[in-house]
Amino acid sequence: MKIIKQLFWIFLFSLLGTIVSELISSFIAIPGSVIGMILMFFALHTKLLDIEKVDSVATWITANMAILFVPSGVGIMANFDVLADRWWQLIIIMLVTTTLTMILVGRSVQGIKRRDDAKKLNKERMGD
Structure with a gap:
């Protein structure tokens, strides 16, 4: 259950970043994932979100980051x-x-x- 809660927080900030990205897309194009990371950084920095609420999943994602680059590599080879x-x-x-x-x-x-x-x-x- 702990992992699901931690994933929830990460996906929530990703969703918020995507929403903000769509709202500002007529002014400037910034990917939602980048905005989501910035929002999560500020939430962690200002203690609105405790690091313990995302620590395990974030550590796992960072340790297995190579997996996340496979779709990009396939896209490059396809194009x-x-x-x-x-x-x-x-x-x-x-x-x-x-x-x-x-x-x-x-x-x-x-x-x-x-x-x-x-x-x-x-x-x-x-x-x-």
Whole structure:
């Protein structure tokens, strides 16, 4: 019964994300699954939803994530002729987005590290 309750919460946020996605689709196209994850994050962060209510199922889903990519892989293989004509565009997109992601993450980590180092230095100075 615990697993069913945990699945309920995950599916509820997925449904809410899909509803919100449909409501805002005339303004911006964001997948319902992404919106659902964001809503669940905020519910967990603000303690509206306890982590214990989704922990076991979320851990299982994360551990078995490879299974969830099989339908996408099959879809890519089924539409390979469409992708074969645009392979160079896909390569460029992957290179640009990977580079931008690495730069963004690197700068973010550097900024956070500098801030933490400054806090530690201030605490040391205050303690002296």
